[in-house]
Amino acid sequence: MIVISNPIEIVNEINIIHSLFEEGMELFHIRKPNYSKEELRLFLSKINSSYYSKLVLHQRHDLAEEFQIKRLHFTEKEKLTKPDRFLKPVRSLSTSVHSIEAFNGLTKAFDYAFLSPIYPSISKQNYVPTKNALEEIKKRTNQNTKLIALGGVSVENIEEVLTNGFDDFALLGTIWNSKNPIENFKICQQIAHSF
DSSP states (O other): OEEEOOSSOOTTHHHHHHHHHHTTOOEEEEOOTTOOHHHHHHHHHHSOGGGGGGEEESSOGGGTTTTTOOEEEEOTTSOOSOGGGGSSSOOEEEEEESSHHHHHTOOTTOSEEEEOOSSSOSSSTTOOOSSOHHHHGGGOOOOSSEEEEOSSOOTTTHHHHHHTTOSEEEESHHHHTSSOHHHHHHHHHHHHHTO
């Protein structure tokens, strides 16, 4: 189970992030598309350094070395023509795709990829699937890269995602649009651990 940051700053965000780690969050994707390099540096500096090994940077990859972050994420639009250049000292590469065909075409350099949206998004208005992802996943041929469900994943459909061929799932709106993000995380985690 992966958690993705809220794209914009929210009240008490760093404390929530620390609480999520204390509850067992394994990977935290930092996606702050509108942050400058300095804003992202300040954000990262507020996170306890003991958690840096569990952070994944979506932007400002040049900050990875400074914070000893060894996990990088690339959007589907980014041109990653030579992913091998990131293999050392980077430990993990991930990306985002919006079709099973794009997923099947990924190189072995990527450890996992988000496929989205699976369901209507909780955090983005009018961001809905154009195809039935649970049907599309049957066309999967790429077994080298883990397939992660993203978009509209919630307590109500985690089981459906995990029983239909996804290797894991990622949460964004389910956590950050909740009145109690920690409790929501714990419920989702409990469902995930039952598989």
